[in-house]
Amino acid sequence: MKLRTLSVAVLGTVGLAALPACKKDEAPAPAVSRSPDYVKPGARPEAKPEAAPAAPAPEPVTGGGTVRGVVSFKGVAPTPVAIAPSEDPACQSMPLTEQSIRVKDGKLENVLVRVRGLVPRSRPAQPAVIDQQGCNYVPRVQGVAAGQPILIKNSDGTLHNARGLTGTKSIFNVAQPPNAVKPVQRPLPADAEVVRLKCDIHPWMAAWVVVNPNPYFATSAADGSFSIEHLPAGTYTLEAWHETLGSRTAEVTVKEGETASASFEFSAAGAKGTASGGVK
Known part of the structure; x- marks a missing residue:
């Protein structure tokens, strides 16, 4: 009788021990797939953020007239001052002469020609970009509309800093690492008219x-040419500005769909230049 009781107890113990092993061999219950939009019964649906509206594309600029002309240089251009080559490997393509007065075949480059005063209908302004390439600022001279953003880039494999000055007052100083991918945006003071950029690391820039x-506005090219397009019909004062030779002015009348001409002349002696304007 004791032997039978013992056998029953042993069988019971083995059976209990086998239960966990059987459960391990059972396949897990399949996961329930839920739609991203599934809402649990009784729960309040979560509000989805609305997508931001896309910025409207700028309307194409049409209409108006065009002002075209040439900026000339009278006399013999001064010999540019030599610049010592830099030991910086990133500056191998730097200019080796001072670049303020660039004359070729009697035509003057880097003169900003602009319409003075307010214009009733103004075209939208895109950001103005200034790049540092070959240890040189590109472009050297450009215009911006009041309030227009300025983006400063560094495409060189060396450190630059872009210091902006109005007169002798520093208005910003931006250090940029080599090959900076993202341009740096800087506003200009509301009362600024002419801003000079320089690099303290490479002082010829x-x-x-x-x-x-x-x-x-427009900047004269290497052949002295410039073109201002889509200017509303009217009579305007044009100013041609050069960083060292001063400025010249001319009156011009623009007619819808027509091209007006304007020419400017500078000289190294600083004598008063001549300007002419008309419609062709």
């Missing part, structure tokens, strides 16, 4: 930004 009440 220079650029000029002229702030204008309207976005109608």
Whole structure:
């Protein structure tokens, strides 16, 4: 009788021990797939953030007239001052002469020609970009409309700093690491008209930004040519500005759909230049 009781107890113990092993061999219950939009019964649905509306594309600029012309240089251009080559490997393509007066075949480059005063209908202004390439500012001279953002880039494999000055007053100083991917944006003071950029690390680097009440301006190319397009019909005062030779002015009348011409002349002696304007 004792032997039978013992056998029953042993069988019971083995059976209990086998239960966990059987459970381990059972397949897990399949996971329930829920839709991203599933809401648990009784729960309040979560409000989804609305997508931000896309910025409207700027309307194409149409209409108005065009002002075209040439900036000339009278006399013999001064010999540019030599610049000692830099030992910085990133500056191998730097200019080896001072770049303020660039004359070729009697034509003057880097003169900003702008319409003075307010213009009733102004075209939208895109950000103005200043890049540092070959240890040189590109472009050297450009105009911006009042309130237009300025983006400063560094495409060189070396450290630069872009210091902005109005007269002798420093208005910003931006240090940029080599090959900076993201440009740095800096505002200009509301009362600024001419801003000079320089690099303290590479002192020969220079650029000029002229702030204008309207976005109608252009910089003369290597052949002295310039073109201002989509200017509303009317009579305007044009100003041609150069960083060392001063400025010249001319009156011009623009007609809808037509091209007006304006020419400017500078000289190294600083004598008063001549300007002419008309419609062709």
